[in-house]
Amino acid sequence: MVVRAKIAGIDSPEALAHALSSAFYLADDGLATAAYLALALGKPLLLEGAPGVGKTEAAKAFSGVLGRSLIRLQCYEGIDAAAALYEWNYPRQMLAIRQAGDKPVDIYRDEFLIERPMLQALRSPNSAVLLLDEIDRSDHEFEALLLEFLSDFTISIPERGTLAARERPVVILTSNRTRELHDALRRRCVYHFIGYPAPDREAQIIMLRASSVAEETARAVVAAVGRLRREPLTKPPGIAEAVDWAEAATVLAKGGASWPDAFKRSIGVAIKDEEDNIQIAPRLDAIITGAAA
Amino acid sequence: MMRPPLPDAAAPFVAFASLLRANGFAAAPEQTTAFLAAITLLGPRSLDHIRRAAHATLAPPPERREEFDALFDAHFLGAVELGRETAEADPANMRVQEDRPGGLEPPAFDDVNEAGQAATTAEALSLRRLGPADEIETLQRFQRALSQRLPQRRGYRRIAARRGPGLDLRRAMREALRNDGEIFRLPRLNRRPRQRPILLVIDVSGSMKARTDAHLRFAHALVRAADRIEVFTIGTRLTRVTRALQLRNRAQALATASGLVSDWDGGTRIGDALQAFLAVPRFAGSARGAVLLILSDGLERGDPKAMTDAVRRLAARAWHLSWLTPLAADPGYRPETAALKSILPYLDALADASSTERLCHHVLNLAQPRAA
Numbered sequence: 001m002v003v004r005a006k007i008a009g010i011d012s013p014e015a016l017a018h019a020l021s022s023a024f025y026l027a028d029d030g031l032a033t034a035a036y037l038a039l040a041l042g043k044p045l046l047l048e049g050a051p052g053v054g055k056t057e058a059a060k061a062f063s064g065v066l067g068r069s070l071i072r073l074q075c076y077e078g079i080d081a082a083a084a085l086y087e088w089n090y091p092r093q094m095l096a097i098r099q100a101g102d103k104p105v106d107i108y109r110d111e112f113l114i115e116r117p118m119l120q121a122l123r124s125p126n127s128a129v130l131l132l133d134e135i136d137r138s139d140h141e142f143e144a145l146l147l148e149f150l151s152d153f154t155i156s157i158p159e160r161g162t163l164a165a166r167e168r169p170v171v172i173l174t175s176n177r178t179r180e181l182h183d184a185l186r187r188r189c190v191y192h193f194i195g196y197p198a199p200d201r202e203a204q205i206i207m208l209r210a211s212s213v214a215e216e217t218a219r220a221v222v223a224a225v226g227r228l229r230r231e232p233l234t235k236p237p238g239i240a241e242a243v244d245w246a247e248a249a250t251v252l253a254k255g256g257a258s259w260p261d262a263f264k265r266s267i268g269v270a271i272k273d274e275e276d277n278i279q280i281a282p283r284l285d286a287i288i289t290g291a292a293a
Numbered sequence: 294m295m296r297p298p299l300p301d302a303a304a305p306f307v308a309f310a311s312l313l314r315a316n317g318f319a320a321a322p323e324q325t326t327a328f329l330a331a332i333t334l335l336g337p338r339s340l341d342h343i344r345r346a347a348h349a350t351l352a353p354p355p356e357r358r359e360e361f362d363a364l365f366d367a368h369f370l371g372a373v374e375l376g377r378e379t380a381e382a383d384p385a386n387m388r389v390q391e392d393r394p395g396g397l398e399p400p401a402f403d404d405v406n407e408a409g410q411a412a413t414t415a416e417a418l419s420l421r422r423l424g425p426a427d428e429i430e431t432l433q434r435f436q437r438a439l440s441q442r443l444p445q446r447r448g449y450r451r452i453a454a455r456r457g458p459g460l461d462l463r464r465a466m467r468e469a470l471r472n473d474g475e476i477f478r479l480p481r482l483n484r485r486p487r488q489r490p491i492l493l494v495i496d497v498s499g500s501m502k503a504r505t506d507a508h509l510r511f512a513h514a515l516v517r518a519a520d521r522i523e524v525f526t527i528g529t530r531l532t533r534v535t536r537a538l539q540l541r542n543r544a545q546a547l548a549t550a551s552g553l554v555s556d557w558d559g560g561t562r563i564g565d566a567l568q569a570f571l572a573v574p575r576f577a578g579s580a581r582g583a584v585l586l587i588l589s590d591g592l593e594r595g596d597p598k599a600m601t602d603a604v605r606r607l608a609a610r611a612w613h614l615s616w617l618t619p620l621a622a623d624p625g626y627r628p629e630t631a632a633l634k635s636i637l638p639y640l641d642a643l644a645d646a647s648s649t650e651r652l653c654h655h656v657l658n659l660a661q662p663r664a665a
Contacts, residue, residue, distance in 0.1 A: 003333075029341070030345055030348060030349075033345040034348070034349035076449070077450070078449025080451075082463075088463060088466065090462040090466055093466050097474035107470065139450065178574075178579075179579070186319075187321040187352070188323070190349045191352035192349060234574060
């Protein structure tokens with residue numbers, strides 16, 4: 001196992017947490033430790049958590065901190081090698097075959113190879129962070145395809161042989177846990193489960209993300225969102241929703257609406273499911289006045 | 294590659310990994326290596342560092358985090374009491390139980406150990422649970438037939454096919470290379486059919502007592518033969534038993550699953566249990582586009598409104614919803630209870646579950662075009 005204790009000037013979880021906070025991302029100790037270990041051990045980082053707790057944001061912040069570009073691959077059912085790894089440039093291959101006439105031609109040279117996100121990351125390990133977003137949306141076939149890449153950082157192309165990374169690229173995987181990932185995938189990664197943040201931290205996040213929001217508003221939103229998350233909702237509001245809600249309420253209040261009213265009217269940015277709306281409607285007043293108090 | 298022998302200081306950490314394995318956590322050797330490397334990296338300056346390193350590298354699933362921490366405390370702090378059960382307050386007072394291995398579950402890689410202790414414990418339970426010989430045969434026939442006959446949908450993964458909408462350019466180019474750049478036949482891609490996910494909900498309340506064992510055996514056969522499937526039991530609480538039923542050995546699987554279910558032969562709160570199911574987004578997601586089979590007599594003791602509402606929401610998510618009740622054995626059966634009557638409009642089928650044979654027959658014919 002190759003261990004690099006210091007990457008881009010970061011030599012401890014605390015240093016990473018500090019760097020992340022200057023990139024407007026507040027990471028707790030667990031996340032900072034997991035992320036630091038992933039960097040130092042050269043392993044992929046698997047982030048799981050409910051939608052909207054900031055998994056993708058974390059990846060963006062990491063790439064910022066490391067001063068690398070973010071290569072993002074959104075996963076979906078049926079995603080295959082041609083979309084994730086590499087693809088051949090067929091028209092140019094055809095042209096090359098036709099032009100070659102009776103001379104032998106190699107149509108599997110680099111110039112015919114189109115790099116897709118994973119191959120891109122493999123070839124520029126020091127200038128990119130690879131984000132495999134919402135891996136739970138893909139199917140088992142794609143997970144199997146990932147295994148080779150995640151353990152050895154190599155990609156096998158049948159026509160070309162195996163391409164290996166000169167150095168281990170930084171890879172971050174996220175999952176919403178809509179299904180269980182295969183154990184083989186999990187154990188190749190450093191793992192962190194991102195839960196909803198503690199109220200104080202969430203208020204800090206809201207104020208960091210939406211500078212126009214007053215502290216009182218942020219605290220009220222955090223309290224309301226906390227109560228909503230305890231209700232049996234299909235889509236409980238995430239951090240992103242909390243930020244939106246605080247911003248929306250602030251905008252409405254500036255436009256002249258009275259305070260609890262502005263808060264209540266902007267519920268649409270926090271609860272985005274009709275059934276959840278119906279479910280919560282009878283208790284909404286109590287939740288909001290309780291939170292605003 | 295030869296490694297120097299482990300230093301003595303590493304011993305407690307390696308021992309912790311084996312303690313985890315003994316308690317049903319999957320801790321692979323490479324994770325243990327990463328754990329050791331992580332501890333070296335972090336200093337470690339406090340026990341918190343070691344704990345966080347353990348979380349990151351040994352990756353306990355979030356619903357077993359408390360159990361993991363209890364083991365950690367017991368191992369490194371010498372805390373005596375292991376809190377195995379974690380009491381979580383659910384909004385509807387309905388407890389959701391995730392699969393976690395009970396005392397009977399063998400470690401995940403235990404196929405070689407089938408004759409071991411776990412099997413003997415299971416054997417004692419097996420007489421009642423294994424079922425009569427003719428049923429075993431029915432289930433075997435069912436399993437063999439199943440892979441061909443489960444409902445499918447067109448998947449999004451494309452594979453080489455004789456005909457289809459897509460062009461397989463990669464294959465075309467390989468052939469062109471052999472034919473001096475000429476393409477004589479266009480290889481095609483088509484969308485591969487994919488088995489629809491199956492969601493099986495088994496009522497284990499007192500009124501279903503006579504059939505629950507048979508239903509679990511049926512569930513095991515289904516889990517072993519189908520590709521994507523989730524199994525839950527409902528009674529006074531909701532329990533996920535999918536993982537337990539994935540064990541190959543039937544006696545072991547049934548014993549493990551039975552160990553998980555703690556509300557055998559109790560009351561029924563179908564509505565609340567289904568609501569609890571819908572309230573966990575991860576579970577509710579598994580109903581999307583699925584074949585939903587509910588094995589229950591529908592004798593609801595709670596509020597019928599909760600049950601109607603839950604079934605309506607499930608029906609909207611599922612591709613097919615079958616309510617399978619043992620009461621329907623009688624050809625003159627008509628649903629009588631208010632709860633069952635009110636859910637009738639949402640059901641695709643209300644069928645007979647009085648015998649395993651009927652049950653298998655129903656599932657095997659799900660993919661047939663439905664009668665108008």
